[in-house]
Amino acid sequence: MAKFLIIEARFYEHLNDQLLAGAREAIAAAGHAHETITVPGALEIPGALALAAETGRYDGFVAIGVVIRGETYHFEIVAGESARGLMALSMDGLAVGNGILTVENEAQAQVRADPAQKNKGGEAAQAAIAMFELKKRFE
Numbered sequence: 545m546a547k548f549l550i551i552e553a554r555f556y557e558h559l560n561d562q563l564l565a566g567a568r569e570a571i572a573a574a575g576h577a578h579e580t581i582t583v584p585g586a587l588e589i590p591g592a593l594a595l596a597a598e599t600g601r602y603d604g605f606v607a608i609g610v611v612i613r614g615e616t617y618h619f620e621i622v623a624g625e626s627a628r629g630l631m632a633l634s635m636d637g638l639a640v641g642n643g644i645l646t647v648e649n650e651a652q653a654q655v656r657a658d659p660a661q662k663n664k665g666g667e668a669a670q671a672a673i674a675m676f677e678l679k680k681r682f683e
């Protein structure tokens with residue numbers, strides 16, 4: 545049994561709850577364990593993941609968050625830099641699934657967060673599990 549850390553940016557409570565449910569269900573269905581930590585926003589996720597990875601306690605990581613476009617360039621910063629940070633960590637050899645939604649509006653987010661619809665939380669968890677298994681194959 546592997547242990548996955550879910551790192552969630554709790555920016556939109558109701559959407560986060562659904563993404564989290566999907567991620568937890570996917571990890572449990574694969575027979576693995578999980579813990580969750582919460583950070584303020586998507587920009588904090590890569591830093592928190594890097595700190596957690598240093599402990600050596602986790603086999604993989606799932607990033608959960610929602611970024612909805614506002615009026616300013618801030619959307620591009622939060623969406624792009626959080627993804628860039630996660631990509632850098634995966635290039636360092638960590639098993640990472642990116643479940644940070646980057647959407648135009650709440651309706652798009654709702655469909656993607658709902659485990660009964662697009663289930664992007666579950667999809668991100670499955671990606672982390674797949675990368676964890678790939679790592680094991682190469683060890």
Ligand SMILES: Nc1c(NC[C@H](O)[C@H](O)[C@H](O)CO)[nH]c(=O)[nH]c1=O
Pocket residue numbers: 553555584585586587588609610611612618622
């Ligand atoms: N606008 C959204 C944010 N913004 C906050 C940043 O992620 C960050 O916490 C702040 O800039 C302090 O460093 N975060 C989200 O997760 N979603 C958003 O829509």
Ligand SMILES: CC(=O)[C@@H](O)COP(=O)(O)O
Pocket residue numbers: 611612613614615616617618619620622
């Ligand atoms: C991530 C965003 O774009 C948003 O939450 C920030 O909104 P705004 O650009 O209107 O300040």
